[in-house]
Amino acid sequence: MSLDFKYGFDDFFRDETYCDDFTYRNSPAAIRRFPFPFDRDDYMYSVNMEPHVAGRKGSVFEHTFDVDEHYLSEMRDRARVLASDPLRCQSLPHMTLAGWDLLELIMETKAREYPQWFSLAKDGNRWHWINRPLGIDQKFTFLDESTLPYGPMEYISRQTQGDFTLQDEREGTLWVDAGMVTTQADWSLDFNIGMNFHEWHAPVPLAHEKGIFDRALKFLMKLQQGSPVRRYNWTMTVNPLLDTAPETYPDWGHMRTALTPKNMGHMMHLRVELQTLYRLPRSNAICFDIRAYLGKFEELVTVPKWGRRLHRVVRDLHPDLAAYKGFLRNRDEMTQWLSQYDDGQPTSPGWWPED
């Protein structure tokens, strides 16, 4: 048994690459719905969490799991990364049940929210899953691993945009004991697996001192099934690399030195992570979904408010954060380039483009 995709590229699902020739880009419609993460002109870490409820039609918040024009190319990129490094997907033995919880959550939600693409029929534990864009038609027995080509977490996350980690709760904290991580901003699942909430966050500057992780953990321990929450994180990525893993840093790190004022708009990407957290029903684990959106500088500045704001955020960001996010060496050139799009006008509060 294997999972062979038949990619249904069409007018909506783009055929594009996240490596080598980097043909990834956003359509004008995708730019308009880009999850621009700054609701004001400056940025500092905070416990920025809100209920993950359905938002504006057409926005990335319309659905629980956003499926966008990059879906198929992203899944192809994940398959490529996993083929070259299977350690990007790992699950400690006690996490299989949480994997089934995740599979159920995604299948039920996608079949409900995108009936044109996904369907799920159940006859007791005998389930029938159809994923039309990827050409999958799978009958299997829920909770019986032998009936799927991969473990449940790997099976469903090979078909779902976003990285996933599954956290076991014990000893008053969360433990990252499973994950599918191929679109990460420079952190290693293989190194972090088995760590607790404070351990895996150790390298983050300033936030520990501000008590952010203590408060965030308290908040998460109270997370209830059926009431997911979300937050944004962001960084900068040179070239549309979904996979900026520490493992392969020697292969992509040099790209950071290739920026010039001429290629800045095309090569530099704001990388936004829409992170959502779900309490899972059987395992009581917490699922963490890290969905990365890449927007080229030249795409983002087509929205005047975003151009002004991005310039101010990048210019004024605390140097420790710019260093941690890996763009201190390019910050001056980035600010310089963005300043062309900042006429000094005030910006309205909130992140929506038209407000």
Place this chain on the structure above:
Amino acid sequence: MISRPVYGVLEPRPGAVHLIVADGEGAKAVADLVSKDPSILHKSHILYTAGPNGTDQWDSINALGAKQAQKAASIPTLLFRLARVLQDAPMGAQVYLTGTEGLMGQAERDVMALGFPHADIQKEHRGSTMRRVQCVHCKGITENVKTDPFPCSHCGLHLFVRDHYSRRLAAFQGVNIDAEEKGHIPPAVERFK
């Protein structure tokens, strides 16, 4: 640093069995421990090996008069013995680890893997501060790292030691220092002795 383990001072605690694991200068911490309560000696099993800097105080361990004491040739061979001894250790056994970070980290990993509660494991750092570092690129572990940066003993990339520690691997994280500008390798500074 947050994911860095915290070390204390070994204190005798009530228990039917006392399992003591030490390397190098840890021998002195073992002597201090039993001097606080010599009655634990007749219920103690000590495993010892020389430190990575060559310090060998086996004679003083051997002279303590514990119920059982063995010298191992290296940390890996000590860990084989430890695995066997742990099979017979009852829950509620007290575990004492002392010496270098590398020894304590690996012994703790093995002890915890068998389900011993964290609360029954004590650690006291003595001697060398050299680090055990995993290369995030090739996954190989370099023992006894003294300098920052240093060459990975497996793939040869020059690594800096990130302040990020995994208890599962008992190792710090090493990341290529010249990934962005090949060949720009700052001079190695001795950070760990």
